[in-house]
């Protein structure tokens with residue numbers, strides 16, 4: 632694909648070209664139906680099959696059993712910040728939040744509106760450059776749940792262990808590292824991810840939860856804020872984001888065809904190593920995340936001064952490397968290298984970084 636750039640945008644982000652081409656080929660006339668997915672009833676047999684197939688494929692890739700449901704919602708990951716406490720934080724209870732970045736903080740603040748929450752740990756004082764170790768987590772034995780953010784998209788840190796919660800349900804926002812590496816997914820009682828980073832286009836939120844967590848919810852909950860609605864009706868209570876779920880299905884197929892989570896993990900580790908290696912060569916580039924908390928998905932770094940950072944973004948863009956400007960709260964650069972970013976793209980970025988340093992060192 633000659634005219635495609637290497638797109639390091641944090642989300643919406645790059646998609647596998649083969650997925651885009653498959654969608655293009657099927658766009659006008661889906662499998663002989665004489666219409667596109669977008670024009671089809673969500674009750675059509677072909678469409679119901681896509682939703683069921685997407686749930687099955689996600690379970691296959693993560694290796695979870697029939698004690699889990701996978702559902703497709705709307706409202707972004709941000710709506711989950713409210714839905715989780717609405718569904719799981721009882722009036723007499725408290726929930727534990729580990730705050731490791733801006734989205735984790737948003738989830739924590741949203742839950743505060745709904746009930747009692749406890750800050751189990753925070754790395755705010757360290758500019759969110761690290762993930763607290765297990766022994767720093769203040770977890771209550773009787774908490775309603777523990778909420779973590781497995782990858783901090785803005786700061787570029789990632790959990791490299793899963794916390795022991797001693798029977799308290801573990802809930803995770805996995806928006807920016809879902810399906811990026813092998814993990815014991817059965818350690819999560821509930822997880823969610825906005826699709827636009829590692830799963831497909833924006834507009835879909837994937838939720839995976841233990842069956843008992845999405846059954847027997849309080850009937851006082853508004854229908855569309857009740858997880859039981861989505862579980863009971865197989866994500867088809869009302870019209871879902873039909874095209875987005877179809878695209879998510881194609882991305883899951885692509886992951887499977889490319890070796891599943893083991894292969895994704897190896898690829899992502901190799902890709903991230905290329906860029907971290909340049910950062911670690913000397914003091915020209917300064918990584919934001921502490922080494923043991925570094926993300927494989929979002930790589931954050933600064934240059935010696937802001938003028939050089941501006942020049943870096945401009946020149947990189949001219950070289951077909953786009954979306955590298957960091958979030959305003961960290962400054963500097965952020966290379967988002969999700970599953971769909973090619974090895975070739977990371978080689979190009981690493982080479983550009985070396986060359987830029989040589990010319991501007």
Ligand SMILES: *Cc1c(COP(=O)(O)O)cnc(C)c1O
Nearest residue numbers: 707708709734784804806807825
């Ligand atoms: C992008 C992101 C969000 C917000 O997602 P929306 O779908 O825009 O609401 C939440 N959490 C994390 C970790 C993210 O990366």
